[in-house]
Amino acid sequence: NAGVTQTPKFQVLKTGQSMTLQCAQDMNHNSMYWYRQDPGMGLRLIYYSASEGTTDKGEVPNGYNVSRLNKREFSLRLESAAPSQTSVYFCASSERSTEAFFGQGTRLTVV
Amino acid sequence: AQSVTQLDSQVPVFEEAPVELRCNYSSSVSVYLFWYVQYPNQGLQLLLKYLSGSTLVKSINGFEAEFNKSQTSFHLRKPSVHISDTAEYFCAVSEGSSASKIIFGSGTRLSIRP
Numbered sequence: 769n770a771g772v773t774q775t776p777k778f779q780v781l782k783t784g785q786s787m788t789l790q791c792a793q794d795m796n797h798n799s800m801y802w803y804r805q806d807p808g809m810g811l812r813l814i815y816y817s818a819s820e821g822t823t824d825k826g827e828v829p830n831g832y833n834v835s836r837l838n839k840r841e842f843s844l845r846l847e848s849a850a851p852s853q854t855s856v857y858f859c860a861s862s863e864r865s866t867e868a869f870f871g872q873g874t875r876l877t878v879v
Numbered sequence: 880a881q882s883v884t885q886l887d888s889q890v891p892v893f894e895e896a897p898v899e900l901r902c903n904y905s906s907s908v909s910v911y912l913f914w915y916v917q918y919p920n921q922g923l924q925l926l927l928k929y930l931s932g933s934t935l936v937k938s939i940n941g942f943e944a945e946f947n948k949s950q951t952s953f954h955l956r957k958p959s960v961h962i963s964d965t966a967e968y969f970c971a972v973s974e975g976s977s978a979s980k981i982i983f984g985s986g987t988r989l990s991i992r993p
Contacts, residue, residue: 801980801981808986809985810984810986811923811969811986812983813983818979819978826980827982862981864976865911865973865974865979865980866928866930866973868913868923868971870922870924871922872921872922873922
């Protein structure tokens with residue numbers, strides 16, 4: 769099984785550009801999450817989706833939007849990228865919040 | 880809302896010495912607790928978890944953590960560390976429902992000196 773797959777692995781954007789990070793899981797999990805990881809700040813939750821058709825804000829949602837396209841897929845969109853959004857982004861999935869399974873991450877640089 | 884505090888951002892220890900990484904959480908309801916490990920330039924993987932039952936949980940590579948409800952803590956311990964344990968360790972908490980989010984602490988970087 770692939771588990772959680774994120775694309776792309778690396779991306780460089782110019783300030784003001786938009787992009788969508790894709791995430792798919794093949795474990796039939798109901799819950800999916802987007803986190804960002806910054807040095808000294810751990811993982812901070814951006815948005816999560818407890819089930820297909822629902823999304824909720826996390827700790828740092830400003831500047832992001834999400835779409836739970838179906839049970840497998842959960843995308844994260846940056847409408848107008850800013851240098852403060854330079855980070856490593858992780859997608860994760862879980863069943864009833866009992867354990868999160870993570871993708872390999874997307875390293876995003878905004879210049 | 881739940882939150883997690885990891886009190887130490889870095890912990891340097893000598894090889895074969897014991898180590899404790901501290902984690903405290905805040906929640907008004909029953910919780911699930913986790914420790915994740917991130918080796919250099921890799922993703923996150925689960926080290927151990929507490930969902931219910933015995934308050935002492937163990938990993939396959941010698942780490943253990945104890946859920947202490949009165950202290951709202953879930954400290955991670957290992958009696959003798961190895962160079963290969965060099966990594967960043969994250970404590971996490973969820974409020975144990977199907978709609979719950981999983982919140983992470985700021986991480987503790989464990990560096991092992993020979």
